[in-house]
Amino acid sequence: MQKILKRKLDNNLIMVFSNKPVQFLLVALVASIPYFGFANPAVDSLSVVNEPVAAHEAHAAPEKKEFNATELINDHIKDSHEFHIADWEGHPISLYLPVILWTNNGLEVFSAEAFHHDNTGEHVVDINGQKFVRFNEVIFYADKYEALAKEQRELGAFEFDARPLDFSITKNVFSMFMSALVMFFLFLVVARSYKKNQLAPKGLAGFLEPLVTFVRDDIARPNIGEKQYAKYMPYLLTIFFFIWINNLIGLIPFFPFSSNLTGNIYFTFVLALITFIVTTLSGNKDYWGHIFNTPGVPFWLAPIMIPVEIIGMLTKPFALMIRLFANITAGHIIILSLVSLIFIFETVWISPISGAFVLFMSVLEMLVAALQAYVFTLLSALFIGQAVAEHDHH
Amino acid sequence: MQLTSPESLIFWTTIIFVVFFILLRKFAWKPILGAVQSREESINNALASAESARLEMLNLTASNERILQEARVERDALLKEAREMREKMIADSKAEAQAQGERMIEQAKTAIAAEKNAAMAELKSQVSTLSLDIAEKLLKNELSNKEAQTKLVENMLGDVKLN
Secondary structure: OHHHHHHHHHHHHHHHHHOOHHHHHHHHHHHHHHHHHHHHHHHHHHHHHHHHHHHOOOOOOOOOOOOOHHHHHHHHHOOOOEEEEEEEOOEEEEEEOEEEEEEOOEEEEEEHHHHOOOOEOOOOEEEOOEEEEEEOOEEEEHHHHHHOOHHHHHOHHHOOOOOOEEOOOOHHHHHHHHHHHHHHHHHHHHHHHHHHOOOOOOHHHHHHHHHHHHHHHHHHHHHHOOOOHHHHHHHHHHHHHHHHHHHHHHHOOOOOOOOOOOOOHHHHHHHHHHHHHHHHHHOOHHHHHHHHOOOOOOHHHHHHHHHHHHHHHHHHHHHHHHHHHHHHHHHHHHHHHHHHHHHHHOOHHHHHHHHHHHHHHHHHHHHHHHHHHHHHHHHHHHHHHHHHOOOOOO | OOOOOHHHHHHHHHHHHHHHHHHHHHHHHHHHHHHHHHHHHHHHHHHHHHHHHHHHHHHHHHHHHHHHHHHHHHHHHHHHHHHHHHHHHHHHHHHHHHHHHHHHHHHHHHHHHHHHHHHHHHHHHHHHHHHHHHHHHHHHHHHHOHHHHHHHHHHHHHHHHHO
């Protein structure tokens, strides 16, 4: 009797595992592709670094390059003047993006190749008689860079005297252009399909229409109200899809994706600012009345109430900006940290564990990508709804 | 986190987002939302008209049923009337036929009686004429033959003697 039971149990177990073995193997294989990408160049570059060290061992003290996880993560999440694709035999292969500078002598446009991957402020680039250096992806005038203290160099992005204004097409701008073009053609195709097909939506339209109606019926309508929502639909749809698609692009770990656009605070700042402008411009009499003359509050409290209300106006978009930035950047940092474990422990045997965790995190980040787009859109709709709400005073 | 030059991304994000928004609004959102809206309306209209058609159908069925019922009642009444009329007609014609028959029999009887009387009268007159003729002939014949007459008288006289 026991034997039979045990056999049955074993069979069941085998059944469970053999249910979808092909799919499981495929998923595991696809999920592990990025780690080959991460692992191979690093090993190559290490050996390349080691060779010259071995050759020069007689002359200088051995200069062993420590793996620095912080540096790797920072390199991946920050903006850049070139799009790093891969390393080949120790040499980085990059897509050089145009550098556009508004200098003291006017506009200068040149390729980021001129910096020769230098980010330490050592390689001086001479463009039409002006000398530039690059330190941590910030371009300075070479002479003024020399005069800066170390701390000033670290925060060089805000040393506006020491550097030209930088309007370069950076990695994030490039990625944004690409996503905007792809999305534009995507939705153009969908819009066209409605002209030909008057019946139930098919294909791409069938996939995207539920999302459009979701934004309309679950975000715009309940928060803005039946009367006004139609006016704000284009804006809400645009930010929803723009944030979502760019979040997803950031999760794909190879060229031409992988940019951390939505995890960049400048990007989220602009989006939050636009929501703030839309909210402020659509504010009706009630909205401003609540700010400058809050009903039910004695007038002598106005000196406290008005600043508090104005701060309240600003904190809402500020929270939007920080929320999106922090969520997406945190996701990138966690995934990169898990990958870095392999190099920190210097063993390949950790890779199944970190791989499993990265797979889990990547799937979670896909959820977060949609969730953050939803939250940003929802809160924008909520703020707009507060601004246009018609209060019935009792 | 290392911050890079803010103006680059802020500038480009603003430009790209605004242009992207305007283009999408014109070429994508307007047609898509319009199509979705009009399709929803047409679906709602179709559902409403289906519902009204269903109600109409129900009404129609009910009135059909009513008309049918009325027709059935009318048919029954008609049938009943027809049956009554038929019975009445049969009864009438039976009575008439009987009366006529009786009348005809009566006439026939009268005619027969009259004929009989006439025939009897004629027979009587014929018989008398015939009897007279016979008697005349007999007398003529008997009287022309004297011997025979005498013989006869003798015969008769002989018979009388016996008595």
